[in-house]
Amino acid sequence: MLKLHDIQAAARARREEEGEKGFTLIELLVVVIIIGILAAIAIPIFLGQQQQARMSAVESALTNAKTEVVAALVGSPNGTLDAALVGPILTSYSVDGVQLTAPTVSGTAFCLQGTHTAVTGETRSVTDTGGVQTTACAP
Template identity: 45%
Template sequence: MRTIRRLIEAKKIEREENGEAGFSLIELIIVVVILGILVAVAIPIFSNIQTSAEENSLQTAAASAATAAAAAVAADPEATADEIKTAAESAADGAGITISVTGETVDAICATATGYEKKVSAGPACSDADKKVTAAVAAG
């Protein structure tokens, strides 16, 4: 390590004596290596942020759909399943997110949001297992 440091210092002194300005090749290589290490650390962090954002988007869509469905039932106790589903879908209009609703009373509503190859449910009739983000099972 000392020999590298001495070599760099000797090259600096030589450049200063000759009137040369700029960086040596070794200094540029060191900078490139440091930048490579920083990028290698940053990529997984950004990947985790994107996954977290997708999961939060699904949870928000499911909760909004369950709230809208419950509000539709509370406003009109005679609301049909199609009216409840329409209200839920209009509340959770996320890109690429599909909403499905079960139940026709305020206490029996469970809204499921599916997207990003994941799914999550929200509502009073949903089980605790359904309220966690899980991988969506492909239909067909």
């Protein structure tokens, strides 16, 4: 009884004798399946890296905006902050999908909050007394 391997080997030998070159359908299918498996593994990892990079951009913008808000506070004539002073600073850092807001601005206390338009459900915040947090500003 002939086995599939023997049939394939005979077909390959016949093609070599006749000068034909190429791949069999089974060989091509195996390659396509392997590429599909590799893509199924790589694509979710790539998408996760994109999300992390976007949230890192939010964190960087928050850190830079906090530095600028503190500088504005120090340079303020009455030593306090208001929304009119903080608003333009946040607008200057709200680019490329990063959106910064200031839900809390009162006297010398503030909380800046940031999100990214391409990432849903994740918010970062920074206060006048701390670094970047993975939560929203407290009311």
